[in-house]
Amino acid sequence: MNSHYPSTLLENAVNEFAKLPGIGKKSALRLVLHLLRQDEEKVVTFADTILKLRQEIKYCAICHNISDIDICEICSDKSRSNSLICVVENVKEVMAIEKTDQFRGLYHVLGGIISPIDGIGPSDLEIASLEERVKSGEIKEVILALSATMEGDTTNFYIYRKLQPYNIKVSIIARGVSIGDEIEYADEVTLGRSILNRTPFDESFNQLSK
Amino acid sequence: MNSHYPSTLLENAVNEFAKLPGIGKKSALRLVLHLLRQDEEKVVTFADTILKLRQEIKYCAICHNISDIDICEICSDKSRSNSLICVVENVKEVMAIEKTDQFRGLYHVLGGIISPIDGIGPSDLEIASLEERVKSGEIKEVILALSATMEGDTTNFYIYRKLQPYNIKVSIIARGVSIGDEIEYADEVTLGRSILNRTPFDESFNQLSK
Helix, strand or coil: CCCCCCCHHHHHHHHHHHCCCCCCHHHHHHHHHHHHHCCHHHHHHHHHHHHHHHHHCEECCCCCCEECCCCCCCCCCCCCCCCEEEEECCHHHHHHHHHHCCCCCEEEECCCCCEHHHCECHHHCCCHHHHHHHHCCCCCEEEECCCCCHHHHHHHHHHHHHHHHHCCEEEECCCCCCCCCCHHHCCHHHHHHHHHCCCCHHHHHHHHHC | CCCCCCCHHHHHHHHHHHCCCCCCHHHHHHHHHHHHHCCHHHHHHHHHHHHHHHHHCEECCCCCCEECCCCCCCCCCCCCCCCEEEEECCHHHHHHHHHHCCCCCEEEECCCCCEHHHCECHHHCCCHHHHHHHHCCCCCEEEECCCCCHHHHHHHHHHHHHHHHHCCEEEECCCCCCCCCCHHHCCHHHHHHHHHCCCCHHHHHHHHHC
């Protein structure tokens, strides 16, 4: 026994936690010992909640976002514009954009981005279903809101080409200097982009005063 | 719904993870989304392992370390000296000392240290059971291996006084400059301690060459 764990039960639990991303053996042991100190009923709730999530979670039939119901709250919200779709990578981005309160259209969750290095191609993502939604005719504009990385750009371009035949507007979220950033410290690519994509000052001013 | 979580199942799971020490809402979401991407059977194993740990874990009847059996492997190991007891805070310290391969006695796991600020007093720890072990008469030396903090020192002193009537040797692990540390960067208290507790060079040399 070179593992030094005094108990197989303990070792198994540590190993399970250490499988989670960003959690090493030391943190895993800390988490497991914390759970051991809790009331049994609390640990039962912990395990049940995770199990229930995995077993009962649904994905919205329209936008593929995580949902408790067949058609998610956003897609079934009649007050939102169904002619505007924002394409995002995952549920995290939906949450981030919802937090801004700046978007009242619908989403389309790809479930990832094209990344040959991770073996993720277009067919692994919800791109065909996006095309179907566009084909159905109600959509006027698709906003691409993927990460500003090479993988994001590849995916943006792939989707753009796929949607070209349908004669709709395809836009991409603005890239530029972050609000609060000092110009001096902005990287040159971002700064260059923000100059190329400059907006009329009165437009920008109107946005601020809203 | 100001939470922005698209699903109650998701939100509950995130909240459960966020209860763990050192895990905030953002990390919790990342971990939960990771589990969602795994095969269901893997998530079942994860939840079951944790549940099983909490429900089936035992504590050694002698040393109070975590154990799968009534008397732990260390306490039932006949090749170890039962006249020497090392007092530690928790299972983590047992594992750390076992890793050194420098100790062949038994342990006594206190389950914490005296910390009035956290509401932990002597009666919350396995101190009475340590006294019982010493009273039984086989023990010749107790080594105190608690953290070199104020709480550790308080606990050391409390145990030392409790064990004084039994006429056994009570020792404390050496405190000094860590192996590999440069003197220049050692803090003055540690450096001072290491000078006061200097050991004959030939002794130290013999230890190195072993």
